[in-house]
Amino acid sequence: MAVKKAALACTxxxxxxxxxxxxxxxxxxxxxxxxxxxxxKYTLHKETR
Structure with missing residues (x-):
């Protein structure tokens, strides 16, 4: 089974x-x-699928 990955995007x-x-x-x-x-700078990052 392949490993599923997601990206973190800057808001x-x-x-x-x-x-x-x-x-x-x-x-x-x-x-x-x-x-x-x-x-x-430091910002909120949210998971994208």
């Missing part, structure tokens, strides 16, 4: 900066404050 500029592995037991989308190199 300010929309760029997809990070990738994560999707765990099957988690059904809510991940929201984390991470550094966006395009914005140059």
């Amino acid at each position: 300010v500029c929309g760029s997809r900066n990070y990738t994560i592995t999707v765990k099957p037991e988690r059904n809510a989308r991940l929201e984390v404050k991470k550094f966006c190199r395009h914005c140059g």
Whole structure:
């Protein structure tokens, strides 16, 4: 079985900066404050599938 991956997208500029592995037991989308190199600051990133 292949590993499923998702991207974390910046809520300010929309760029997809990070990738994560999707765990099957988690059904809510991940929201984390991470550094966006395009914005140059820490912003909220949301999981996209």
